[in-house]
Amino acid sequence: xxxxxHDGTAEIRDARHLQGKxxxxxxxxxxxxxxxxxxxSVYGIGPAGENLVRFAMISGDGGHVVAHNGMxxxxxxxxxxxxxxxxxxxxxxxxxKAAVERLxxxxxxxxxxxxxxxxxxxxxxxxxxxxxxGGWLPIKNYTTGIFPEHEKLDGQYIRTHFKMKxxxxxxxxxxxxxxxxxxxxxxxxxxxxxxxYEGLAAWGxxxxxxxxxxxxxxxxxxxQVGMDLNEAGWTVGWAMExxxxxxxxxxxxxxxxxxxxxxxAAKELLKQIAHRQGIGSLLAEGVKRASEKTGGEAxxxxxxxxxxxxxxxxxxxxxxxxxxxxxxxxxSTIEATRGGVFPERSGYPPVFDKFSPWEVAAINAKxxxxxxxxDCLGICAFTCPNRELTVxxxxxxxxxxxxxxxxxxxxxxxxxxxxxxxxxxxxxPKNERPSFRYSETPKDGPxxxxxxxxxxxxMVRIYRELMGWDPETGxxxxxxxxxxxLEELIExx
Ligand code: SF4
Numbered sequence: 205x206x207x208x209x210h211d212g213t214a215e216i217r218d219a220r221h222l223q224g225k226x227x228x229x230x231x232x233x234x235x236x237x238x239x240x241x242x243x244x245s246v247y248g249i250g251p252a253g254e255n256l257v258r259f260a261m262i263s264g265d266g267g268h269v270v271a272h273n274g275m276x277x278x279x280x281x282x283x284x285x286x287x288x289x290x291x292x293x294x295x296x297x298x299x300x301k302a303a304v305e306r307l308x309x310x311x312x313x314x315x316x317x318x319x320x321x322x323x324x325x326x327x328x329x330x331x332x333x334x335x336x337x338g339g340w341l342p343i344k345n346y347t348t349g350i351f352p353e354h355e356k357l358d359g360q361y362i363r364t365h366f367k368m369k370x371x372x373x374x375x376x377x378x379x380x381x382x383x384x385x386x387x388x389x390x391x392x393x394x395x396x397x398x399x400x401y402e403g404l405a406a407w408g409x410x411x412x413x414x415x416x417x418x419x420x421x422x423x424x425x426x427x428q429v430g431m432d433l434n435e436a437g438w439t440v441g442w443a444m445e446x447x448x449x450x451x452x453x454x455x456x457x458x459x460x461x462x463x464x465x466x467x468x469a470a471k472e473l474l475k476q477i478a479h480r481q482g483i484g485s486l487l488a489e490g491v492k493r494a495s496e497k498t499g500g501e502a503x504x505x506x507x508x509x510x511x512x513x514x515x516x517x518x519x520x521x522x523x524x525x526x527x528x529x530x531x532x533x534x535x536s537t538i539e540a541t542r543g544g545v546f547p548e549r550s551g552y553p554p555v556f557d558k559f560s561p562w563e564v565a566a567i568n569a570k571x572x573x574x575x576x577x578x579d580c581l582g583i584c585a586f587t588c589p590n591r592e593l594t595v596x597x598x599x600x601x602x603x604x605x606x607x608x609x610x611x612x613x614x615x616x617x618x619x620x621x622x623x624x625x626x627x628x629x630x631x632x633p634k635n636e637r638p639s640f641r642y643s644e645t646p647k648d649g650p651x652x653x654x655x656x657x658x659x660x661x662x663m664v665r666i667y668r669e670l671m672g673w674d675p676e677t678g679x680x681x682x683x684x685x686x687x688x689x690l691e692e693l694i695e696x697x
Contacts, residue, residue, distance in 0.1 A: 319589020349649015406437025
């Protein structure tokens with residue numbers, strides 16, 4: 205079935221003709237059938253969601269995705285192929301329209317020229333080489349920290365070599381999302397979305413591929429079958445390491461020669477995962493479960509948190525704030541900071557030593573609140589790096605009288621509410637830690653020898669203390685909930 209929402213009406217409609225279709229095809233068919241044009245959105249699942257791949261995603265508006273935490277599998281389990289929302293005729297109230305127009309112009313100018321300048325010019329892929337040089341680019345399933353070909357996968361290379369076309373989220377002037385046509389190499393002529401940084405990591409360095417055109421093809425294919433590319437990338441990278449070390453044979457893989465950088469084999473494996481065919485059925489369980497079921501040494505090579513999620517496409521052994529955040533957050537990805545890189549935007553001093561356990565724990569605890577506030581507004585964090593202006597915009601829309609502190613307080617309420625919810629639904633705080641490989645000391649590259657494992661438990665304790673949570677159990681303390689106006693939750697988890 206699919207859900208069609210239009211002008212206050214919600215209808216469940218037959219979607220049998222869409223069964224097995226990819227996300228892009230589903231969108232195209234429904235747009236035509238409903239005569240939507242661009243006046244609405246179609247978000248749907250591909251075969252991966254239908255087959256309950258645990259990391260299936262939802263995609264719409266030409267490749268914009270809801271990827272993390274397996275939301276596509278949730279839709280699949282409800283036999284819901286897509287949600288279509290037609291743009292309605294009703295407007296919505298804005299308190300001070302003139303102020304909103306002025307402030308959004310200022311906010312955009314600030315984002316374009318300062319806070320999101322690199323994203324505006326080169327996309328998120330514009331940070332690929334910086335990641336390689338800084339020691340947070342994930343390479344061959346974390347088996348090395350060296351990737352000499354990084355410049356060819358940087359957004360700057362792609363945007364100066366491939367043919368580009370804007371494909372922004374609706375009405376976004378920052379328009380960092382693009383479509384591209386590959387102009388060189390074996391995939392010359394292929395048209396797809398420009399991969400984001402995480403797509404370049406997953407389909408480039410994680411699997412040992414240095415051809416940018418191939419990343420465009422794999423990125424498109426993975427979106428079409430409908431899977432979170434981060435977890436899909438870790439899963440393929442882990443399977444490649446298993447193949448290299450003889451844990452999986454060509455026979456186990458249905459004849460695939462899954463050596464590092466074999467793009468054709470990676471594509472075929474993605475197809476098997478999406479359809480749960482052959483070894484794809486094991487891998488569709490996600491990298492944590494697949495590695496645990498495989499057992500032996502291979503269980504140590506998978507990259508995940510013990511709560512069950514796979515991280516974003518970084519090597520967090522070079523970005524400790526983000527590893528701590530990924531393991532302790534309520535959403536199983538970044539919650540407190542974007543890698544601890546912008547504390548000055550909240551008026552804190554910049555990070556002095558990003559490998560100091562004290563400082564890492566403290567910056568995450570101090571910063572947590574802003575990003576959840578932005579997320580619950582339903583806007584994109586790239587578009588509003590200037591926090592003061594963002595709060596002024598919210599006030600102009602709503603007529604509220606918020607300041608930055610008040611906005612962060614709202615975000616802290618979200619963080620604590622989510623934590624209580626997760627504890628009530630079975631979160632075991634002992635699992636808020638990285639897998640062995642995720643936190644193994646790098647053997648080479650820019651952060652060679654930086655060992656996070658000996659410090660991790662200490663960082664978690666300090667972080668919890670600073671958040672007003674019990675350092676052992678991770679439970680928010682009664683006084684913390686009271687101070688956030690959430691006292692009604694004290695007895696409820
Ligand atoms: S809304 Fe955000 S993600 Fe979408 S195009 Fe604009 S900057 Fe990019």
